[in-house]
Amino acid sequence: MHAEDSAAPPSHAGSPQATPRGASGRPRFWLTNEFGLIVLIAVFVTAFGLLTPGFLSPFNLFALGRTAAINVMIGLSMMVVIVTGGLNLAVGAIGVCAAMACGWLIQDAGLPWPLAILGGLAMGAALGFVNGWTVVRSGLHSFIITLASMSIFFGVMIFLSRGESYRELPSVFSSFGRLRFLDGTLSPLVLVAVAVAVLLVVLYRFTVAGREMLAAGAKPEAAALSGIRVDRVFIYCHMLSGLLAGSAALMLVARNGAALPSMAGQLGQDWLLPAFLGPVLGGTLLSGGRVSVVGTVLGALLVTLLTSGLLLLQVGEFWVQAFLGLLLLLAVLMDMARRSFLARRRMV
Amino acid sequence: MGPLSRYARTDWFGPLLVTVLAIVIVGAFNPSFLSPLNIQVLLLAISVNALIAFSQMIIIAVGQMNLSVGAIGGLAAISFAGMMQVWGLPAPVAAVLALLIGLGAGMVNGAFIAWTGISAFVITLASLSMFKGINLGITQAQPFYGIPDAVKAFGNTTFIDPLPWLVLPTALVAAGLWFLLNRQALGRFILAVGGNQHAAELSGISVGFTVVAAHAISGLLAALAGIMLVARLQIGQPTIGDDWLILSFAAPVIGGAVLSGGHVSVSATLLGVVIVAIITQALVLFNIDPFLVQVVLGVLILWAVGINRLRELRLRKAATAGA
Numbered sequence: 243m244h245a246e247d248s249a250a251p252p253s254h255a256g257s258p259q260a261t262p263r264g265a266s267g268r269p270r271f272w273l274t275n276e277f278g279l280i281v282l283i284a285v286f287v288t289a290f291g292l293l294t295p296g297f298l299s300p301f302n303l304f305a306l307g308r309t310a311a312i313n314v315m316i317g318l319s320m321m322v323v324i325v326t327g328g329l330n331l332a333v334g335a336i337g338v339c340a341a342m343a344c345g346w347l348i349q350d351a352g353l354p355w356p357l358a359i360l361g362g363l364a365m366g367a368a369l370g371f372v373n374g375w376t377v378v379r380s381g382l383h384s385f386i387i388t389l390a391s392m393s394i395f396f397g398v399m400i401f402l403s404r405g406e407s408y409r410e411l412p413s414v415f416s417s418f419g420r421l422r423f424l425d426g427t428l429s430p431l432v433l434v435a436v437a438v439a440v441l442l443v444v445l446y447r448f449t450v451a452g453r454e455m456l457a458a459g460a461k462p463e464a465a466a467l468s469g470i471r472v473d474r475v476f477i478y479c480h481m482l483s484g485l486l487a488g489s490a491a492l493m494l495v496a497r498n499g500a501a502l503p504s505m506a507g508q509l510g511q512d513w514l515l516p517a518f519l520g521p522v523l524g525g526t527l528l529s530g531g532r533v534s535v536v537g538t539v540l541g542a543l544l545v546t547l548l549t550s551g552l553l554l555l556q557v558g559e560f561w562v563q564a565f566l567g568l569l570l571l572l573a574v575l576m577d578m579a580r581r582s583f584l585a586r587r588r589m590v
Numbered sequence: 591m592g593p594l595s596r597y598a599r600t601d602w603f604g605p606l607l608v609t610v611l612a613i614v615i616v617g618a619f620n621p622s623f624l625s626p627l628n629i630q631v632l633l634l635a636i637s638v639n640a641l642i643a644f645s646q647m648i649i650i651a652v653g654q655m656n657l658s659v660g661a662i663g664g665l666a667a668i669s670f671a672g673m674m675q676v677w678g679l680p681a682p683v684a685a686v687l688a689l690l691i692g693l694g695a696g697m698v699n700g701a702f703i704a705w706t707g708i709s710a711f712v713i714t715l716a717s718l719s720m721f722k723g724i725n726l727g728i729t730q731a732q733p734f735y736g737i738p739d740a741v742k743a744f745g746n747t748t749f750i751d752p753l754p755w756l757v758l759p760t761a762l763v764a765a766g767l768w769f770l771l772n773r774q775a776l777g778r779f780i781l782a783v784g785g786n787q788h789a790a791e792l793s794g795i796s797v798g799f800t801v802v803a804a805h806a807i808s809g810l811l812a813a814l815a816g817i818m819l820v821a822r823l824q825i826g827q828p829t830i831g832d833d834w835l836i837l838s839f840a841a842p843v844i845g846g847a848v849l850s851g852g853h854v855s856v857s858a859t860l861l862g863v864v865i866v867a868i869i870t871q872a873l874v875l876f877n878i879d880p881f882l883v884q885v886v887l888g889v890l891i892l893w894a895v896g897i898n899r900l901r902e903l904r905l906r907k908a909a910t911a912g913a
Contacts, residue, residue, distance in 0.1 A: 329711070376892070380895070380896060380899060381899065382849075382895055382899060383849065385655070385711070385849075386839065386843065386849055386891065386895050387892070387895075389835070389836065389839055389891065390836075390887075390888040390889070390891035390892045390895075391888060391892075392836075392888070393836045393884045393885065393887050393888030393891070394884070394885050394888035394889060394892075396884060397881060397882060397883070397884030397885035397886075397887075397888065398885055400881040400884070401879055401881045401882055401885065405881070508832055508833060509833075509835075509836070509884070511832075511835070514715065515715065515718075515719050518712065518715055522712060528709055528711075528712065558727065560723055560726035560727040560730065560731070561723060561727045562723070563719055563722060563723035563726065564719065564720045564721075564722075564723025564724050564727060565723065566719055566723075567715075567716045567717060567718065567719030567720035567721075567722075567723060568716070568720055570712065570715065570716035570719070571702070571713070571716040571717070571720075574706070574708050574712055574713075574716075575706060575708075578706055578707075578708065
């Protein structure tokens with residue numbers, strides 16, 4: 243056993259079990275996480291469609307799409323940091339700060355709304371930079387850094403805003419949130435989320451920056467030896483996370499028609515569960531180096547679907563939260579079972 | 591090596607220095623800080639917050655994290671209040687049952703982590719939302735008001751003048767934890783697993799049992815904190831525990847706990863709680879915006895992990911220089 247490990251690491255030309263389905267270990271489509279999620283989504287759509295009369299109504303599909311789009315963005319904003327093997331507890335706090343910055347720029351600074359949106363997004367990216375820079379410079383785990391920064395960002399935001407919300411936003415925001423396509427079933431927010439997801443797929447598949455992020459996350463030492471500036475890449479990941487969290491919050495502003503300091507709960511903690519549910523359901527490795535943008539989108543969609551369906555079944559919104567926790571637990575257990583099944587299949 | 595530099599290497603020396611300095615400075619600027627009433631208020635806050643910190647500390651010791659400390663505390667708190675109001679149970683029985691709920695919730699966390707090997711972060715994030723959901727499902731977000739007078743008195747009166755009754759359970763827990771971590775096999779197992787899980791396993795320690803035990807203790811302490819908070823607030827609030835997360839990490843980290851596990855200090859964590867309480871109190875006394883407490887807590891965490899990191903690097907340098 244030991245002799246084999248050390249003797250011939252890469253040369254598996256003669257061994258049959260090392261080659262099937264490519265070195266990347268990409269299993270057949272029907273064994274992937276994404277396929278499982280599509281099946282689950284189809285099952286639940288059918289079940290809720292039959293059980294509750296209003297589930298497939300245009301209005302509910304519209305509301306579902308809007309919420310799903312925001313959940314997808316929250317999930318993606320966590321996913322881009324999980325790539326590095328870290329996490330970002332401050333997504334909610336950054337999101338609220340970005341939305342409040344946008345509200346301040348419009349209402350108090352009197353900027354036109356396109357500039358204010360850019361300002362809000364820049365705020366998100368800047369706070370992400372602060373996180374990334376601190377993590378890289380201190381060499382500490384991002385858990386404790388972002389735990390502290392979530393408290394700091396949110397505290398400063400509440401201090402500066404005095405806990406007041408910005409309600410007199412130009413009507414573009416609320417009319418964008420209310421706009422409907424395709425017989426009133428499709429919200430433009432869905433298109434935004436889909437566009438962002440496509441951009442991220444392109445980033446990770448086809449660009450040098452994306453490949454560097456994956457390589458740096460999988461094995462920082464090896465990536466550094468092959469000439470990747472790991473520190474800089476990690477900072478970019480955190481900035482991207484802040485940017486996406488900011489976009490999610492601005493989409494929430496479009497839906498609510500106002501920028502509220504409480505829109506992500508105390509310290510932005512309410513975003514934590516959706517932020518992790520999407521990537522974890524989608525099969526993103528928490529240890530870093532592997533992402534599934536499609537999986538995260540499908541995961542967030544499934545979560546939104548379940549929440550909406552359960553609410554229509556009158557389960558009560560408080561029990562839905564307990565159920566989502568259970569779902570996260572089931573998801574990781576199923577993922578574990580799937581992995582061990584795949585591992586066994588390859589062994590035989 | 592002089593005695594001073596030997597003390598400077600311990601975990602509690604730095605926090606103690608900061609505590610004394612903080613007391614002197616705040617007391618000099620505002621003499622009412624040292625009034626018996628203020629000391630009593632301070633001790634009430636410290637008693638509950640210390641339990642929250644210990645609940646996280648024992649998990650940090652085993653090299654993990656527990657996001658559900660607040661959710662367990664909240665669930666135990668509303669169970670305690672609810673069992674007294676709805677079922678009319680006497681307070682001691684309700685307290686024991688609520689403690690058992692906390693113990694059980696902690697064991698569920700530990701069992702899932704040990705059985706599946708999935709990171710404690712994900713498991714406790716899932717259980718955080720389950721426990722909080724059950725809490726809100728039972729209470730429908732409405733507080734329980736029917737708290738017996740004896741319980742209210744326990745949470746708000748003193749046994750010797752500035753010392754409130756609530757200090758007693760916390761003092762017992764602190765002594766018990768010190769004894770556990772320094773003199774008991776289980777405590778040493780917890781630190782060993784936190785220090786190097788693989789080495790601990792090879793030397794015959796049952797890692798699974800140790801992890802479950804640590805989470806059970808954590809759940810028990812979180813439940814005790816929840817019960818004591820009900821006594822202090824005189825009301826069974828469903829929101830109890832919502833703001834414990836930052837606090838639970840701040841104090842152990844200020845007390846020099848190594849987040850990767852294997853190294854914690856009961857006394858230094860207690861001093862960490864005292865520092866946080868004094869600073870929070872000072873903000874109130876000097877009429878500084880209470881919203882800034884969150885900022886101060888965050889800065890304290892960053893500052894403490896920075897100091898710990900420096901200390902670690904210096905120790906490593908000293909070790910390599912000596913060798």
